[in-house]
Amino acid sequence: MLANRGAVFTVPNALRAKVGGGAALNADAVAKAEEALKALSANFAQWLSDEIVRLEAARTAVREQGRTPAATETLYLRAHDLKGLGATYEYPLVGRIAGSLCKLLEEPAERPAVPEVLIDAHVDAIRLCVRTEMREVDHPAGALLLAELESRTTAHNA
Numbered sequence: 001m002l003a004n005r006g007a008v009f010t011v012p013n014a015l016r017a018k019v020g021g022g023a024a025l026n027a028d029a030v031a032k033a034e035e036a037l038k039a040l041s042a043n044f045a046q047w048l049s050d051e052i053v054r055l056e057a058a059r060t061a062v063r064e065q066g067r068t069p070a071a072t073e074t075l076y077l078r079a080h081d082l083k084g085l086g087a088t089y090e091y092p093l094v095g096r097i098a099g100s101l102c103k104l105l106e107e108p109a110e111r112p113a114v115p116e117v118l119i120d121a122h123v124d125a126i127r128l129c130v131r132t133e134m135r136e137v138d139h140p141a142g143a144l145l146l147a148e149l150e151s152r153t154t155a156h157n158a
Helices: 014-018 027-065 069-088 092-105 108-113 116-131 140-157
Strands: none
Touching: 027 069, 027 116, 069 092, 069 108, 069 116, 092 116, 092 140, 116 140
């Protein structure tokens, strides 16, 4: 069936052409981007707090509305947002805990079976990390908390 078996096809690198060829990054542009990120970092605490408020609101909606597809999808999406934003907001531990919550809620058909206590443990752990400024995954208490949550998630998903 394959008449060209053994042929090598070179795919053009369209991305390279769009970002300016193979030239090195402009050091001034990188410096400006780092300055902009540093300026934004003053807002990280408030933005993280806002994300946690949205996560807690989603958890409350699941409690009040039940395990409806819409309510559990919103909870999953809020956890997914925090999974991605944790490191950006200088809380990689929050990102990992949110990632564990995502794994717990990953399969829509399985969401109704997830124990509420396990959802609560994840959400409360995220709030605790921010309140006590446990930022890094190697924080002694944070590492223990993370290990326990991930272990319970793995056990539940097995």
